[in-house]
Amino acid sequence: MAQTNETEKKPGPLSGITVLDFSRVLAGPYCTMVLADLGARVIKVERFGTGDDTRAFGPFVGVDSAYFMCFNRGKESISLDIKSPRDRELLERLLDSCDVVVENFRPGVMERLGYGPERLAKTHPHIVYTSISGFGHSGPFSELPGYDMVVQAMGGVMSLTGWPDEEPARVGTSFGDLGAALFGVVGILSALYSRTRDAQGARVDIGMLDCQAALMETALARYDVEGVVPTRTGDNHPSLAPFETFMAADGKFVICAGNDTLFLLMADALGSPHLALKAEFLTNDLRVQNRQQLVRDIEAITGTQPMQHWIDALNEAGVPCAPINTIDRLFSHPQLLARNMIVKVKGEGERAVRTAGNPIKMSTLSEVDPEVPIQSPALNAHREAILEELMASNGAYAPTTHDDGDVDDTGPDALYQAASAV
């Protein structure tokens, strides 16, 4: 546990902001990862012994979980035993000095531990207190467990994803968790901004289901106006053509030529200007009506050459297009590399793992878009440093050295007994 303390301010727009992070697994940690990427100091409060559940999720790089490393880069870790008066005192000190609290327990857990939003609004009114849960802290569903897949199903996106003649598919990334995480960050930052004027914290209550609804684009309004239930369209845009995937000699790629000008340019780029003159393809509406024939005609051309040939020609002509990249191809993608979007994260061991970096490119951020691996913390790695820091800021506080062994003897602490029922 030789990691250094990071009490010196990190660079970035959120430099000086301290986040006390009780969250685990994905939605909460992703939210605080974005804050850490922007320069906030994030102190991750973990249970003794095992810490965040994802420390046990494979695959592993030596002793380190790649899952944990991805979402906890640049954070500090401290284990607290909520049953211990000394650790409760330490937690009060941390609350005194933090700006933001983030938790993603089921509603009621933080209250039972004595750290609910109503209590903290009284004792620590400066805090932006943020909960991320399946359904939010109000309403008839608020007590129900909400996983990513539960809200993907309930919120409608699965009904829109996949092929029309196949079963609904899950979005291939945790859209439910990540959407909620991003709305959580937005809530926190808007509250931090307004706090600069009224010196008041706020309560931010994010429900994953609410966020799913907010991300359904025009689907609700279309149903409200037309009375037709929106459904799956596979790979195409329901009202634009060509706007879908096409087979080249060596695989499928996407062409988006949803207006007449782009269709003309596309036909030229494919070396088949006559395509744009066919009566049945003259307008977008006609192309949508005759989509099957359009796809057949285009694939008769694209199937003759490899994908890159067509992509080069279409890019040259300014027609939006793309290969359907598999994940392995992202690591060598020239644009992602140029934008420093592939970063290395280290855990306790020496071996780094590569993952996506911070997509918010800012003038003030150039110094924090790192060239060196960002580190995810060993469990409780920052306890000593945080204790020393609290001592330095207030001589009256006498810390106790507390290592994992002490508490393993006393069994799981109350914080995470409650949490494990989540």
Add this chain to the structure above:
Amino acid sequence: MAQTNETEKKPGPLSGITVLDFSRVLAGPYCTMVLADLGARVIKVERFGTGDDTRAFGPFVGVDSAYFMCFNRGKESISLDIKSPRDRELLERLLDSCDVVVENFRPGVMERLGYGPERLAKTHPHIVYTSISGFGHSGPFSELPGYDMVVQAMGGVMSLTGWPDEEPARVGTSFGDLGAALFGVVGILSALYSRTRDAQGARVDIGMLDCQAALMETALARYDVEGVVPTRTGDNHPSLAPFETFMAADGKFVICAGNDTLFLLMADALGSPHLALKAEFLTNDLRVQNRQQLVRDIEAITGTQPMQHWIDALNEAGVPCAPINTIDRLFSHPQLLARNMIVKVKGEGERAVRTAGNPIKMSTLSEVDPEVPIQSPALNAHREAILEELMASNGAYAPTTHDDGDVDDTGPDALYQAASAV
């Protein structure tokens, strides 16, 4: 054009912030919609005559586009003719008084018009200047057009979405646009926060492709560690079982019982405790290995009763589950209704359309979670009020009344000639 001016501050954490919004279609307007929902004043700068392209997108409610209404609620509209010296002067005044600029043209367009980030950083250093584009303003792809579907294909999410034995599917909502919009909001708010300390604006440069990579969860790290290309898993979680859809007598629903305790509770709730005792289902690993048989065994039970029967029993037992809701069912969803997530938006006409509300529930926001329809602006509806306001704040400025007819005679203005090439 009887809409009133909204120069009085709106409630909400971003009250007092003014956004000058040059963006159109989806990613930019969604970004500024979130800002407006949080209390910012958003002045939408539109081209004369036609305005935002989406004003012409169906379906329509009377004269109003439902698409436009959804993402432009609560904004003001002004049309500007960039070729007119008077309107350029007006634009300078608006830049003087705004805090944030948002644009989603292709890189280079704003520079050619004379409002690029480098120029504004000199003349208006207080502004948070935000660009959202397909690939960002640097790197070898920066000049290429990037639509939602292009970055969904290029960024990897399509390779992960759909059924393993079928073609890749598009995420059924514009994940590429909306993800970039949310990271854009995060960038803007972090810059507004840091501006309260150093009185400096910032440049925020969001590339949709970068955001796609950032939303790939652990897929990159898993490939980096294991060397196996992640692929589509249809409706299930690749390493948890049961964590997928099941057929009831009247349709499919989701059960997420990814640990032994939940599996036991599920078996009880389905009235089949013996399921949990089967040797082949004793651990999650075994259940993943024997997934096909597990699904068959569970569906032999769930197929005997309607979905709601099982959902009630599973909810009672605390097992995460959900119906696969179609969009129509969201309008009557008790949780979404209790959380005020279905809101009404009006345009120029009287008829409102229902869409999803603001998912960021905050203590300071209760007053802005509206009971009455939010209004999307008629094109140029706020020109007179904005001119009067600028007059009042500076007597020396002599505005010109400018209606659509004036400019239709002179042809499309330079701003949107450039834009239409995007």
